[in-house]
Amino acid sequence: MKTLARTAALATAACATLVLAGCTSTAAGDATAASSDAAATDSTSATTSRSPGSSTTTSRTSAAPTTAAVDVFELSVGDCMADDIIGGGGDVEGDQNTVDCSSPHASELFAKKDMIGADFPGSSGVSDAANEYCAEAFAPFVGMDYAESELDISMLTPTSTSWAGGDREILCLIVDPAGSTTGTLRGANR
Numbered sequence: 001m002k003t004l005a006r007t008a009a010l011a012t013a014a015c016a017t018l019v020l021a022g023c024t025s026t027a028a029g030d031a032t033a034a035s036s037d038a039a040a041t042d043s044t045s046a047t048t049s050r051s052p053g054s055s056t057t058t059s060r061t062s063a064a065p066t067t068a069a070v071d072v073f074e075l076s077v078g079d080c081m082a083d084d085i086i087g088g089g090g091d092v093e094g095d096q097n098t099v100d101c102s103s104p105h106a107s108e109l110f111a112k113k114d115m116i117g118a119d120f121p122g123s124s125g126v127s128d129a130a131n132e133y134c135a136e137a138f139a140p141f142v143g144m145d146y147a148e149s150e151l152d153i154s155m156l157t158p159t160s161t162s163w164a165g166g167d168r169e170i171l172c173l174i175v176d177p178a179g180s181t182t183g184t185l186r187g188a189n190r
Contacts, residue, residue, distance in 0.1 A: 066099070066100070067097040067098065067099050068097070068098050068099075069095040069096070069097060069098075070096055070097075070098045071094050072094045072095070072096055072156065073094070073167070073169070075098070075112075075156075075171060076109065076112075077110065077111060078101070078108075078184075079108070079109045080098060080099055080101040080103075080107070080108045080184075081096050081097065081098060081099075081106050081107045081108070081173070082097040082098065082099040082105055082106065083096070083097050084106040085107065101183060101184045102182065102183060103182065104180040104182050105182075106180055107154060107174065108173060108174050108184060109172070109173055110138075110142075110173065110185070110186070111133070111134060111137035111138075111171075111172040112169060112171045112172065113133060113169070113170055114169050115129055115158070115168040115169075116168070117168075120158075120160045120163040123159075123160075126157045126158060127155075127157065129170065130157045130172075133172065134153045134155050134170070134172035135153065137172055138153060141174070141186055141187075142174065142186070142187070142188050142189065143188065143189035144190070150177070150178075151175065151177070151185060151188065152175040152176075153172060153173070153175070154175055156171035156173070157171075
């Protein structure tokens with residue numbers, strides 16, 4: 001179980017908390033269901049005549065982005081989430097739909113680290129550590145300071161329950177509040 005906290009640009013504290021892996025959220029709104037639709041294919045073809053009696057057929061196929069379900073505990077730096085795991089409320093399952101970052105996506109995992117310690121530091125201790133770490137990791141990734149950026153940071157953090165099970169990982173996600181992004185935000189400098 002991980003807690004997802006969203007930090008708005010220029011805010012000093014997380015403004016929403018979302019619990020993953022089958023627990024409920026404290027964020028307002030309805031849960032959005034993760035879709036795992038099969039990739040739809042839209043094909044067109046054209047025929048071009050070069051000379052009398054010969055022709056060349058050209059096909060162009062565009063496929064919907066392929067998603068892969070990845071357990072929240074197995075996400076890696078560079079993974080892009082197809083679905084908005086930040087918005088909405090309700091229960092969110094542990095598997096997240098990842099997609100190649102060259103396809104439209106809702107967020108990108110840009111940094112992660114393990115917290116240390118045997119005892120759970122409390123929700124505010126985890127939140128403070130995540131806010132500090134993700135804000136520090138933001139500038140080297142994006143190319144500018146978080147306080148001046150138009151982009152947002154969201155964090156996946158351990159809960160007391162997941163901590164008891166050995167979870168210590170802070171995951172930092174970058175989000176464009178204007179909507180989905182195509183391509184990495186590494187070096188976006190905005």
